[in-house]
């Protein structure tokens with residue numbers, strides 16, 4: 001039995017406002033080529049088929065033509081919903097798709113979908129677990145205390161026995177042993193129990209899941225394009241899966257193995273600059289005669305390389321000219337460019353795009369002599385003492401590398417004065433309750449200064465505040481938006497991942 005394991009396609013994704021649709025089309029075509037070469041029995045998509053719960057029409061059409069091509073090759077396709085998918089929408093028509101060998105588990109409905117295939121060694125049972133959180137699972141197990149995602153997954157795996165109770169005693173026994181194993185953390189013993197209890201010792205068990213799986217004591221590879229997670233309540237320990245011969249995971253975007261037979265396929269394309277060092281592709285999994293999986297990664301075609309470049313604007317433009325003259329395709333790469341110019345530069349994005357049409361992101365890194373300024377914008381002790389005009393003057397100098405001119409100074413002073421006059425008028429006409437709510441006007445000035453300083457530090461002024469080196473490096477980032485990319489196809493503003 002041979003499987004192709006994919007995950008995190010994120011069809012319809014935009015990276016820094018650039019549509020990945022053509023990249024994804026080329027990538028999916030190369031999955032079809034891979035299927036022709038490898039002749040797998042099963043293609044697995046372990047969640048995050050789409051980038052959004054309501055995907056664009058283009059993304060849906062792209063996925064439909066991919067399924068059609070797989071179906072023409074007569075492949076069994078197993079799909080689960082990830083956290084980016086709407087399970088309900090993804091599983092539309094699944095009753096009909098099933099007849100074509102396409103199984104979609106969109107929403108957990110109290111029991112895991114099972115698909116049984118067989119080869120010359122016996123049966124392979126696939127369990128399809130869509131992305132779950134405790135709230136998706138609790139109502140099916142009112143007697144259990146489900147506080148974390150790990151509790152939820154444990155509970156669902158235990159229940160496999162229950163859901164399979166009508167399919168024969170042998171399966172029941174297997175599932176009862178999964179139940180046992182789910183409680184144990186002893187991997188080797190778990191697998192033995194499962195095999196000895198099965199219909200025959202050669203039955204293999206494959207779980208497809210989309211969760212944040214970790215292994216205690218070791219760090220997993222993370223990427224910026226994954227959904228940010230705070231805390232540990234979403235984490236599931238890998239030991240829960242010890243009863244399975246292979247676990248096809250989605251969710252983390254770097255391909256990686258967490259234990260023997262437990263693999264993240266990773267996203268098939270780089271979806272953020274944090275992923276440019278990762279090897280992308282599809283996993284090809286074959287079961288040896290002893291039931292253990294042999295896993296290898298096969299590369300997939302990508303239309304663009306994602307990379308970083310660095311230099312002054314002039315240097316980068318000059319290099320771009322050379323690339324254009326030699327017709328070098330690398331100027332079409334998806335680029336994050338770091339500008340090291342000392343002073344301000346005019347319209348860098350549009351000028352760079354003449355030679356590098358796919359610049360996605362500009363980072364400004366300005367190097368200043370130490371005498372230019374103190375390292376920190378303001379000592380926290382000074383916050384309350386400085387007036388807004390002085391704070392702004394410091395901020396301006398940090399941003400541009402030059403002090404305010406006299407004219408600019410006067411404009412800022414005027415603006416501060418009229419803002420504070422307006423405040424005084426409001427404060428005079430307000431009742432005592434205002435005083436009680438926000439305190440004296442001195443304190444309000446203090447608050448304003450704090451907010452201002454916070455927004456300054458949000459603007460990526462990085463580095464150690466007390467660094468003693470003679471130069472001080474500072475990065476600020478600017479994302480340039482093409483207005484035509486502001487809205488997605490369904491008219492909703494683009495959100496985060």
Ligand SMILES: [Mn+2]
Nearest residue numbers: 008048226251
């Ligand atoms: Mn994902």
